[in-house]
Amino acid sequence: MNTVLRVQNLSKHYEMGEITVRALEDASFDLYEGEFIVILGPSGSGKSTLLNIIGGMDTPSSGKVYLRDEEITDFNEKRLTEYRRNKVGFVFQFYNIMANLTARENVELATEICKTPLDIDRIMEDVGLSERKNHFPSQLSGGEQQRVAIARAVAKNPEILLCDEPTGALDYTTGVTILSLLRKVNKEFNMTVVVITHNAAIADMADRVIKMRSGQIIDIKTNQKPIDPERIEW
Amino acid sequence: MKKLDKRLLGLIKHTKGQFIAIAVVVAVGLMIYMSMSSAAINLQDTLDDYYQLTNFADIFVQVVKIPEKDIPQLLSKYDFLDIEDRIVLDAPMITEDENERATIRIVSITDEDRINSLYYVKGNPIRDKDHDVVLVEQFARARGIDVGDSIKFQLNGRQYKMNVRGIAASPEYIYLIENEQNMLPDESKFGVVFVSKEFAQQSSGLIGSGNEVVIRLKDGQDHSVVEKDIEKGFEKYGLKRIIRRENQLSNRMISEELTQLRNASGSVPILFLCIAGTVLIMMISRMVKKDRASIGVLKALGYKSSQIIVHYTKYALSAGFLGVLAGTILGALIAGGMTKIYIDFFNIPILKINFYMIYVAWSVLFTGIFCGFSGIFGAKGILKIMPAESMRPEAPKSGKRIWLENIKFLWRRLSFSWKLIIKNALRNKKRMAFVLFGVILTCSLMVATLNLVNSTISIFDEHFSEFQKMDYNINFNTPLNKNVTKEISHIADIEHIEPKIEFPFEMRFGLRKKIVNIIGINRDTRFYDFRNLQGDKTYVSVKGLLITENLAKEMGASKGDTIRLHSFIPDRKDIYIQVADIITQGLGMNAYMEIDHMADSLLDEQLVTGVYLDSKDSELVSKLISADHISTIQSTQDMMDVFQEFMGLTIMSIGIIVVMAGILGFSIVYNATIVSLGEREMEFSSMRVLGFTKNEIFSVVLRENMIITIAGIILGIPFGHVMGRALGNMYSNEIYTLKITGSLKTDILACIFTLIFIALSQLATFRKITKLNFLMALKNRIS
């Protein structure tokens, strides 16, 4: 399997006066092409910190991150922006989509600036929003808004899709449909998908699970038989 | 409530940019209000104090001759507070340069110096009654005469050389003006010399008598009743003229200026305050809007709507009172300096600066009302917010498409980012309206104030090159036969000469009275270009008077009305005359008549009081000086200089307004930008995550603001013209009429200023985008 992303001895410390918060401590792992990864850990264990660094939104205190052969931890501001623009897609717990743009326009906003966008209408179809693409966020449900956010991230055709608690604000059924959608995207476009959660049940659908506690990776486990998202229960 | 108050502190800390922005708008508005209002009142107080201190006369009576011994008896008969007789005479000054003509007014004073007493700035009162004099301050300054110097003049054929023992300011000559014909001071050509009563009586031949009486009235004594009594009772002394304090020349000029300043300081600060108030309301309601998610949370937690409204009103009030604090302190500081500058324009030797608590009280009240109102007004939407709904972003109210999308051929041509920008702008009408409003206000303030400045400058050009075109304006010291024009033509090399009659009259129309100069000129005059209100050419004719626009307004008279003219020449009946037309005139307030018609109906004799002439003769002045009967020779340049000096105060006060408008304009645009930025933190953060560069985001915002700026400028210019006209009216008075006509030049200049302010405030946008911590912003979904 081809390695897409390599994380080497990554640490992030926050100096808070006297005390040092070790948000992330010496994390190392590889991400492979077309993989579906779940990062599992309790609140405060450093999941978001890790994801933000991988996504080029934050810089580590030490350690390195490579995308293919390029060391992104070495990038300057300009190249980091370019990296975010073309290589990674983000999905947040709060959908963070533009209130004054319609669903389709929100997706366009992302594809407009990247090099190899996917066809918007196909993506809208994939996320099940072709009927509602001209609606404004406030006219959409939470789950639908999250689909817009996923469509926006996917349409850029990134190498990796990073999702920070994508189901955190959703009910069970909606959560499951979102996870199915992510799985579908993962399969259809052979896109590496990383999902952060503190919900152990979700881990069952992953190809691999990275477990974190207190800023450290305590276990990396491969699922021999990832289950279908529809069969997840919590 | 305790917890909410804690949140208030947190909120203030979190939104300190906006909080300070609100405070700044309030502070600027109040600073202008405080400083201008208290400067005006301080000025009036200083004048009142000065008049009080020097016991300035209420009534001046000019007579042929009044015996000293009648004075005590007049005092008791009419029950005046005080009365004094004196001698006032004009005499030519003798100077080294025999080509120069300067007039001095000799005014007698007594040792007691009770009414119109002098305020000594240097030296001492008269000791040697036959040789000592006291000189009026401005004249001494203008001619460089000091205590100990001597001054020479000619009186009744005799030359006198007097010793200057003191230099003093006089309440009667704060403005040093000779007479109604020469309304504008020329401090080196006309001066006042105070002499002892004994010297005045001897040198004038009025032994034991005076030719003027000054009177102080008791409180509550009715001026018009007294005037009627004097009219009858003083007939035997050869009554020439009764002048009330309000018509006394110097006082009249100062009152004009003060009225104008008071008008300006009454309305300009209110204008600024209202603008600040409006900005405040918009800012606070925007910020409440932005806070709807937190409000939803508070409601969900069980807080009552009223508690939440009070919470936001408190926020508004705390920002407002921070503004009050800064604004009143700065305002009070500036007010002192401003009063001082104004005082320096007048010749008032004392200065009284008071701090008026009432303005602070008004400021607090005003701010309280506006902030309270805007807090409630802004937060009233809270009542409608349902907790669940508030957590979601607010939907744009407009439908799916914006109107521009329907113009397909145009829409297709636009790049995506332009589409985004236009959609963003059109779908966020309120936010856009706020910034737009800021730009409109700034632009119109700039247009209005620059037009005001422009008109002030061009008033001279128009008056002296288009309206009135003579090179010289010459006045005789006594009315002469019309043939004098021929004689003057022989004396010097003259291109064109026309006679004139210029006399003051009291005009009466309905209940209004006004003393104005009526000028008689040839019907086919080449020196005046009269234009009526429609801009058409008009002429003096036997039909009646041409009166200036400001006079018509002052009298409430219109074309065709009949006006009553009261003459100051003794024993002359009032005559009635029609207003033939109303003319526009930038400088001065007069009426014009056909010269022969004027001589017939108002003077009975074919006399002239002066001439207008064009001449290239470089020796003209010296040639004319040696001619008899010439009292003043003014070149166009002299007249312009004098006017310009007179307008100094206006120009300065306009300058202050321009600076203030600049400060306010900038703070409006800056605030609008800051507030709008605060609302968009999330948006920018999301864009950064999507991989937009800082420059790309900045360019989107910049282009958005560009659209708003263009719209704001287009709307602001006409609004500015309206505002400019209002300001022009406010600054117009008897001496000049500011006709505000917009010009492309000022409009462009105003646009440039506006653009500079906007560009500067865009730096804030740039900074914000550069410093944006988008991880933080995304985390802090709820503030």
Ligand SMILES: Nc1ncnc2c1ncn2[C@@H]1O[C@H](COP(=O)(O)OP(=O)(O)OP(=O)(O)O)[C@@H](O)[C@H]1O
């Ligand atoms: N800016 C910061 N300054 C100081 N400490 C921080 C900062 N950001 C995060 N931390 C700390 O780092 C640790 C890891 O935070 P992180 O957000 O990565 O946790 P998480 O695993 O995503 O938790 P959750 O599931 O609640 O989102 C926490 O203890 C947090 O307090």
Ligand SMILES: [Mg+2]
């Ligand atoms: Mg997290």
